Amino acid sequence: MYSKLILGLVLAVSTLSASATTTISGTVDYSGATVGTSCDGQSESQQPVFVLAAGATIKNVVLKAGAAADGIHCLGSCKLENVKWADVCEDAATMKGGAGTTMYVKGGSAYNASDKVFQHNGLGSTVQIYGGFYGENIGKLYRSCGNCSTNGSARYVVIDSVKLNTVNAAVVGINTNYGDKATITNLQIKGYKSGSPKVCYTYKGTTSGEPTAIGEKWNTSNCVVSSSNVTSY
Known part of the structure; x- marks a missing residue:
């Protein structure tokens, strides 16, 4: 369901476009890049722009206005540091982790x-x-x-x-x-x-x-x- 796995990378680009969800493991610093996929209003069937695996950290990223879809899904303990939503589409981020996770x-x-x-x-x-x-x-x-x-x-x-x-x-x-x-x-x-x-x-x-x-x-x-x-x- 999710694609484009990124493992502990440091990105130094200003704008990224994606057609599918990016799954992140480890720590990824987008260095201020703007990232987006699409937006279908308040539709709850939209996929997220990012999925954070347990233990993942995403830093310094802007979710593009009009392309933030269902934002970020967190599957366990995770960290969103200096993440900016220029315009929230469905939800900015959803916590899906179980008991004892943050x-x-x-x-x-x-x-x-x-x-x-x-x-x-x-x-x-x-x-x-x-x-x-x-x-x-x-x-x-x-x-x-x-x-x-x-x-x-x-x-x-x-x-x-x-x-x-x-x-x-x-x-x-x-x-x-x-x-x-x-x-x-x-x-x-x-x-x-x-x-x-x-x-x-x-x-x-x-x-x-x-x-x-x-x-x-x-x-x-x-x-x-x-x-x-x-x-x-």
């Missing part, structure tokens, strides 16, 4: 995600977004899958030192009935006022149909965030 998102930026930036599917795993990551004109920064057929246990997200501009729905969405946990510190939101946008928004997840919205929560076992952790700029 997708680290250090720095980078994402623009124009009509739904969400980071999708979290793997049960028992963690998504950590930190190091000055910037998002602009997004629906949600993060969503734990609300209706995956495999739902049934917890997912975890840790957000620290992140800056957002124009969040149209909520910063994070989690499923409290499965024990999801969001820990948020040092979050800056342009023009933030209490309730606008929602910060930690909770749902009752399901394995079919649509999840049930519960509402924004603060200082709970699921939403580990206080008002002092969120500031306006």
Whole structure:
């Protein structure tokens, strides 16, 4: 299904075009190159631009506007360092790793995600977004899958030192009935006022149909965030 395997290479080109998914193992530094495949709106049948094997790191790459498809898929513990989405197509990145694995998102930026930036599917795993990551004109920064057929246990997200501009729905969405946990510190939101946008928004997840919205929560076992952790700029 995936092609164009890259093993621990350092790339020094400015623009790359691909017609199929590139699978990465080891550490790959794209040195600021712009890479893209295609984009079919919010179609969930799109393939990712990159698949990161367990233990892989991708650095210093720009996913091309209008060609970011389903972004990046992480199959185990992985690291996205200074990755920039000029325009999110379906999702920017999806965590598929299992229990005990972590997708680290250090720095980078994402623009124009009509739904969400980071999708979290793997049960028992963690998504950590930190190091000055910037998002602009997004629906949600993060969503734990609300209706995956495999739902049934917890997912975890840790957000620290992140800056957002124009969040149209909520910063994070989690499923409290499965024990999801969001820990948020040092979050800056342009023009933030209490309730606008929602910060930690909770749902009752399901394995079919649509999840049930519960509402924004603060200082709970699921939403580990206080008002002092969120500031306006």
